[in-house]
Amino acid sequence: MIRLSDIWPIAAPENYKVHFARWNGESQPLEVWARDRREWQGWQEYRPARDEFNRPSIFSLVQFYHEPDIWLFGGVFRVTQRLSDCYVVELADEGASFLGRLKLRSAYRERATRVNFENHYSALEVEEILREPYSGRAFPGFENIDLSFDELETLVRNNRPDWKAALSSVKGVYLISDSNTGKRYVGSAYSIDGIWGRWCNYAATGHGGNAELRQLVSDPTLEYCRKFFRFALLEHRPNLTSDEIVFQREGFWKRILLSRGEHGLNRN
Known part of the structure; x- marks a missing residue:
């Protein structure tokens, strides 16, 4: 077993919220990420009633819905502003080589999708690193x-x-x-x-x-x-x-x- 911490040491995980992005009733976040990065950034900018992204950074994971318990790394976003109706974020260079390529395993199934990163960082397992960023499912026949x-x-x-x-x-x-x-x-x-x-x-x-x-x-x-x-x-x-x-x-x-x-x- 190789854990995320083995290949990507993060000194202060308490500075991040992890976003477990899942089906929102309309779109699969995996398809959003692959077809339109600006639309995907909008998933990080959405602000509910509670200030859930209340830390400097967001560690985004995309549910890889074709495979159980697998998540695709969707980027680290810096929160630059917290407005009353949205967040203003920017994609950081951090982890850029893993973007859309790093697949992690986590059995996370709780209802909350935005949680403290330090509670999950050490348990995230590396499933696979794709040769190229994900661009859609392979042709199945x-x-x-x-x-x-x-x-x-x-x-x-x-x-x-x-x-x-x-x-x-x-x-x-x-x-x-x-x-x-x-x-x-x-x-x-x-x-x-x-x-x-x-x-x-x-x-x-x-x-x-x-x-x-x-x-x-x-x-x-x-x-x-x-x-x-x-x-x-x-x-x-x-x-x-x-x-x-x-x-x-x-x-x-x-x-x-x-x-x-x-x-x-x-x-x-």
């Missing part, structure tokens, strides 16, 4: 694709090469599920960029030009999509497959999944 919109955004914004290479190479039929209404949308992709090109369009707009989805996605921040949309690949075919076969398979899945009419989001 065509049969295992199950993505939240949140995660899809991360992969697209980072142009994750393993996902892009795999999904650009195939045509196919996909499923979008709305967990809020329980309805489903079945679509197909057959352009030169395959599934990847089609899903990039969804990541940018939320609706991909589909009429029923457009009615759900009226907020340009894509908040509804991040909260409720999930993407899955129903089947994939080589790029040389004729478009007609892809259309036929799309129709098959629409029938099977009842995605037309009152039970679904397909109009045809």
Whole structure:
């Protein structure tokens, strides 16, 4: 076992609050960190009624939700001002080489997410140091694709090469599920960029030009999509497959999944 203190001696942990950032009901902090560092800094700037970041520094940890009890180092932030409605923070150079790469193990499950660092520093175990900063989950294979919109955004914004290479190479039929209404949308992709090109369009707009989805996605921040949309690949075919076969398979899945009419989001 290697502990954090073995590779990163911190003389005064009592000068830090540790932020165990977890799902906030809308977004996974891991996806926020990977897609938009300014948005991630906003997670440190949020101030609740109590002055919880009442020390000079914040040691930020991001729940690595794909793996139990694993946290990704998200930076040390200096608190420069404590305003009535927010904190003003800046990312410090401290631990810069570990940023987005250092994975730590902690079984912390208490309700509070902002706690005294000295109570946890000595117990944090080093799980892994990634070769490069985290930019999204590794491609799991065509049969295992199950993505939240949140995660899809991360992969697209980072142009994750393993996902892009795999999904650009195939045509196919996909499923979008709305967990809020329980309805489903079945679509197909057959352009030169395959599934990847089609899903990039969804990541940018939320609706991909589909009429029923457009009615759900009226907020340009894509908040509804991040909260409720999930993407899955129903089947994939080589790029040389004729478009007609892809259309036929799309129709098959629409029938099977009842995605037309009152039970679904397909109009045809």
